[in-house]
Amino acid sequence: MMSLSLAAGVGDTTGHKNMLYLIRLRWIAVLGQITTIAGVSLGLDLNLPMPQMLTVLACLIAFNIGSHLRWHENPIVTNNEMLLALLVDVASLTAQLHFSGGTTNPFAFLYLLQVILSAVLLDAWAAWTIVGITGACLGGLAMFSKPLPVLLEDESAFAHLYVEGMLLCFLLNAGLLVILIKRITGNLRERDAHLADLRQRAAEEDHIVRMGLLASGAAHELGTPMATMSVLLGDWRRMPEFTGNATLLEEIEEMQTQLQRCKTIVTGILLSAGELRGESSAKTTLRSFLEEMLDEWRGNRPVIAFEYDDQLPGDQPVVFDSALKQTIFNLLDNALEASPLWVRLQASTEGDVLKLAVSDRGPGFAPSMLAQFGKPYQSSKGRPGSGLGLFLVVNVIRTLGGTVEARNLDKGALVELRLPLSAIALE
Template sequence: MAKTATKTPAKQSAIAIEYENSAGHKNMLQLIQLRWLAVFGQLSTILIVMFGFGIHLPLFKMLVVLICLIGFNIASHLRWHERVYVTNGELVFALLIDVFSLTAQLYFGGGTSNPFAFLYLLQVILSAVLLEAWSTWIIVAITSVCLAGLSLFSEPLPLPPNETGGLSHLYVAGFIICFILNAALLVFFITRIGRNLHARDAQLADLHQRAVEEDHIVRMGLLASGAAHELGTPLATLSVILGDWRRMPEFKKNPELLEEISEMETQLQRCKSIVSGILLSAGEARGESAVKTTINTFLNDLTKEFTSTRTIVSFGFDNQIQEDIPIVFDTALKQMVCNVLDNALEASPDWLRMEVRRQEDSLIFTVVDSGHGFDPVILSRIGEPYQSTKGRPGSGLGLFFVVNVARKLGGQVMASNREEGGAIVQLSLPLSAIML
């Protein structure tokens, strides 16, 4: 039996962590964008306060903090442009840099008497959305310590002579601006971060579904392996009997019986190839019996074998590939295409057509029939096991195997109904998966 392609729990967990880190990368990019807005906002606020309201600020010190924040953001952009996975600890570090830079600016800008101290809430809420629970509490503790420290230690903010301090109109105006800024940034960025997290959850759900399907393939592979061993002896016995019949004088003198024996031998050989094909398809996409050939030779042999072993009234084959590309194929690849053709033949025994073409770096198989088409429910669940209207136990596995083998090769399967009746199944495979 071919080696199975199932994922162990450890591998599944590793892939799940990769999806988590991938979502973290998107969130880190959101933080980098937010930091650029913070730089612009801080610079604008400093200039407005100094030249608009006539309040003297330690400009040099605040610009040094701003330059450090810009340098950190440039370094972050360069780092996360090359690396696509971000861990929880790296997100914590990035948020702490934002907290410390805000603390430094508030220290030089009046401490807790500065209404922009409420921007700490933005950091806490972002940490609650982005980080694990224990990390969020660390951010809460550090921001609380920073806020308490600012209430005790900070450079006083010199107000104009007409400002008496307390709840002055400047403080109220700053408070309103801070609230609007907090609200706008939270709505904008948490919406985008939520979209990233939703995409991550969808990817994890898809990963889980694929793991379940591949586990089913393993079980089918074991069943196929057992069936192959069990059927091997009776099929071999039948082959020997048919060979003996062909040599018997009673049959040699009867051309009709010889013709029937030839047909029985053909169907017997087909049974053997079907068992082998299912065995490989249920195991892994690339079997052990790989053969070097060219794409046109492969297609011609496949169509010749298909038409000679099936009863077809009209079969059209359109090969649009000009360049005869060297490839490596195995029984699983051939069985995958034959499964699509068999399904179409069962739905449309009078007419069937297959078109093969190259589209950029992909090989496109298009199978068209004139049957009743797919039921809308079945069409929406193509590739899931036991999705069939044939009403037989075990039916619906043909396209299930096709979809999973195509997926392992990096391809995909699409199905639709024709307006004039019948169905279209399109199988797309990357040439890199089969080319020499």
């Protein structure tokens, strides 16, 4: 449902951009009409009803100002609203042609501009509506308008003026169509690309849901055998065979420590199976969270050399949870696996964005992996099912409104996590 609403938003944005193009085209029409009326008044002996034509021009200007104000505040444009805008343009053109020669006016070919725009911008039924109305307007102009030669004091000049007007109308039609169609189709391609991206994201989110269900189910199933193992290890520690053997007791204690770690991991999976900012959330501060998280990570991994570069300008109250902590763990684990001898984490802020950069001195990412970074099962480990760690990292951070980027360094690789501080701020 979320993806469908986003797709609707993309369509609305495209319609809004196209409506703005129509408003600009209408200003060009206004400028053209002013230029034509002025040229006719000064250079040609045409008896045109100037008051009526200027009234139509004033109405068109008023409509365009109203359109600009409306669509500046309201970004959602429906098919019916686009149809109404084109009908106003058709009505304005029809009125001006009626007062200036009807179908004998070469600018009657401007109807084609409206028809082509309707075919690109409107639904099929609305486009055919424009075709029918423009055809009816042409028929009405042919029947009820005075022909242009009658309006000329010298009717012999009509043929010459008609050819010149037709050439000018052709150039105007062709130029406007090339510019508008290129921009409109560009908007449509951008919309289609965005919709494809949304569909891909929906598929990835569905993949995450299925993985979460599988993980939570496995966590529930593991709970019983781990509880049994915990009881058995407790019994062993009290048995005479073990109490007198320090080596065995030490091994049992290590087994209990590792079992407790497994329980913690399983608990984290179950807590993260719900909402991202759910009951597993904890109030802390940014610097405290990072330091405690890194202490836990280093205590449970065979880390040889780890650098933590704290460039945070200050500390602030935040809310973190197990899912986000596990996300950062995944980044560090991947870096440690690629570079067992050295891993580095840099924490900083850029405006209202938290930046966490994890770098290593491993072999880096293959070009194909960088091109598909964050997609499931993209891994250089060569094991079935691998490549899910970075996939989960990207999607958890994206859910919080952040981004994850990867690039290769001269030696090693760097993965940068950018997260809006508003997403983790303590409300």
